[in-house]
Amino acid sequence: MLKSIYVTPLNLLKSASTVQQQVRTTFILKRKYDPPLHKTNEKPRRMRAKHFIYELVEDTLVKKRPNMQVVLKTFVEGVGDKGDVVSMKPHFVYNKLLLPGLAAYNTPENVAKYAKTEAEKSAVKHSSAYAQRTVNMLESIVLAVVMNKDEPWVLEPWHIKASLRKAGFHCREECITLPKERIEGPDLKKENKDFYCTITINKLEQAKLKCRLHHWSTDPSERLPYVLEHWKMESEPLLNVGLPEKSPETTQ
Amino acid sequence: MAHATPQGVKLLNGWKRPGRFDKGLGAQLPEAYRKFWREWKLTTPAAVHYIPKEQEWQRDEVTHAILPVQNIPLPLIDTPESHQGIWGGEAVIKGFQKRQQTKRRVPHFWVPNLRRSVVHSHVLDAYMSVVVTERTLEQIHECHGFDHYLLKNRACDLRSALALKLKREVLQALQKGVPALDDEPDRQQEVLKEYGRYLEPYTPEEIDWYGHTYLEAIRKLQKQLREAEKVKPHKVEFRSKLIEQLRQAGISEAGKLEQTDSQTGSSAEHKDSDIEALTKLESSPSSSWLSKINPFGKKET
Numbered sequence: 001m002l003k004s005i006y007v008t009p010l011n012l013l014k015s016a017s018t019v020q021q022q023v024r025t026t027f028i029l030k031r032k033y034d035p036p037l038h039k040t041n042e043k044p045r046r047m048r049a050k051h052f053i054y055e056l057v058e059d060t061l062v063k064k065r066p067n068m069q070v071v072l073k074t075f076v077e078g079v080g081d082k083g084d085v086v087s088m089k090p091h092f093v094y095n096k097l098l099l100p101g102l103a104a105y106n107t108p109e110n111v112a113k114y115a116k117t118e119a120e121k122s123a124v125k126h127s128s129a130y131a132q133r134t135v136n137m138l139e140s141i142v143l144a145v146v147m148n149k150d151e152p153w154v155l156e157p158w159h160i161k162a163s164l165r166k167a168g169f170h171c172r173e174e175c176i177t178l179p180k181e182r183i184e185g186p187d188l189k190k191e192n193k194d195f196y197c198t199i200t201i202n203k204l205e206q207a208k209l210k211c212r213l214h215h216w217s218t219d220p221s222e223r224l225p226y227v228l229e230h231w232k233m234e235s236e237p238l239l240n241v242g243l244p245e246k247s248p249e250t251t252q
Numbered sequence: 253m254a255h256a257t258p259q260g261v262k263l264l265n266g267w268k269r270p271g272r273f274d275k276g277l278g279a280q281l282p283e284a285y286r287k288f289w290r291e292w293k294l295t296t297p298a299a300v301h302y303i304p305k306e307q308e309w310q311r312d313e314v315t316h317a318i319l320p321v322q323n324i325p326l327p328l329i330d331t332p333e334s335h336q337g338i339w340g341g342e343a344v345i346k347g348f349q350k351r352q353q354t355k356r357r358v359p360h361f362w363v364p365n366l367r368r369s370v371v372h373s374h375v376l377d378a379y380m381s382v383v384v385t386e387r388t389l390e391q392i393h394e395c396h397g398f399d400h401y402l403l404k405n406r407a408c409d410l411r412s413a414l415a416l417k418l419k420r421e422v423l424q425a426l427q428k429g430v431p432a433l434d435d436e437p438d439r440q441q442e443v444l445k446e447y448g449r450y451l452e453p454y455t456p457e458e459i460d461w462y463g464h465t466y467l468e469a470i471r472k473l474q475k476q477l478r479e480a481e482k483v484k485p486h487k488v489e490f491r492s493k494l495i496e497q498l499r500q501a502g503i504s505e506a507g508k509l510e511q512t513d514s515q516t517g518s519s520a521e522h523k524d525s526d527i528e529a530l531t532k533l534e535s536s537p538s539s540s541w542l543s544k545i546n547p548f549g550k551k552e553t
């Protein structure tokens with residue numbers, strides 16, 4: 001009976017009726033020696049120094065945090081599309097998604113509020129969350145296209161494919177669109193000259209890839225001198241070679 | 253006998269040392285502030301730094317005697333810095349460590365890990381850079397937002413003057429209908445709908461007095477008292493009386509009777525003319541008296 005009276009004022013003081021799980025991300029200590037027992041509803045007895053000897057039970061700061069789930073409000077590059085419920089690390093979620101207002105907490109109301117409408121579903125703008133990242137990567141590099149110095153050749157998509165593979169990108173030949181003009185060689189006038197080709201990702205996103213021609217011979221004495229970090233240098237565009245056509249339907 | 257003592261009949265329940273709300277200005281603080289004080293200082297906060305035992309009784313391992321469980325919270329120290337940041341209920345713990353069985357205990361302070369981060373309030377529509385702990389951020393996530401965290405938690409759990417001040421500002425903003433979002437009526441309505449329920453437990457006076465430290469509350473009270481008993485100086489009062497009397501006597505320098513009240517547009521000019529007339533009245537006798545004494549002064553004809 002006494003206990004029930006004792007508890008009620010605490011509940012009245014609560015500003016909202018919510019049951020909260022206790023989170024502990026801090027030092028959790030316990031007493032090495034239990035303090036002496038005191039009378040019910042009386043002040044605790046005076047404690048001695050030994051009752052202030054604490055032992056560390058757990059330091060929760062060094063524990064791994066579980067992932068956090070949020071609903072995306074818009075398309076976020078590298079994360080997901082609008083209305084997706086994504087689960088990521090809490091600091092990333094808070095700093096990169098919640099604070100800039102790109103996402104909301106995962107509640108049923110928010111899920112319903114930010115779900116994609118039919119109109120938005122039909123108008124696909126992004127093939128995947130990661131495609132734009134690949135586009136950015138492709139557009140930031142200068143691709144070295146190394147061709148033979150001795151044998152005659154005509155530039156074909158598989159040359160670009162092989163060069164991309166050397167740079168760490170794997171793609172199919174259908175994705176590569178070369179410029180309309182034929183690029184033939186060997187021609188040392190074309191050494192270290194630029195041209196552009198288009199890479200189509202998931203049949204949707206298009207990346208403009210900057211390529212630079214180089215000549216290479218199997219005979220070591222015939223080889224051109226080595227140029228350190230050629231991609232940092234200024235260069236000229238290839239003469240008579242324009243940009244590739246923009247027609248994703250035909251090139252896939 | 254009891255009525256003769258300063259505490260009156262209350263002495264019958266035993267002598268009680270007068271506290272901060274029993275003497276001086278503190279006794280004049282309203283009940284609204286005392287309610288907040290009870291919530292802030294006289295309530296046991298949630299266990300942050302220890303795990304309270306759930307059961308009521310436990311058996312002693314050696315003697316097998318049944319003993320009651322008494323959870324005595326660890327004493328925490330609230331540093332001044334804790335009131336400048338939002339530490340989410342954490343505080344400094346002062347105690348000892350027993351590192352080796354054969355060695356003397358060593359004093360030790362357990363201090364929370366602090367970092368600076370940004371919090372966003374929807375109601376105030378503001379981003380704030382504050383010093384927080386990991387626990388604060390986790391609680392914000394658990395409550396689904398900073399505003400919910402402030403409004404859901406009691407003052408004793410917030411444990412920071414800054415958080416309490418922000419809570420008062422949020423409550424006041426909600427009371428006024430979120431003035432920060434006046435430009436976006438749709439969002440304003442959404443925010444009001446989401447957070448409006450938190451206004452229920454408070455009366456307007458309680459919100460006004462919420463989240464002040466004791467000193468701030470005293471200052472606020474002093475300001476209120478000072479404003480209530482603002483005294484008009486006798487100088488001003490008597491002067492206006494005199495002017496009124498002069499007017500009624502029909503003296504032209506005092507201005508005309510009705511015009512000053514009826515014509516609001518030119519009241520300022522009339523005031524000026526009144527003052528000029530008054531200064532003339534005051535200065536004229538003294539100047540004549542001075543001119544008599546001063547031999548170099550121009551003689552009045």
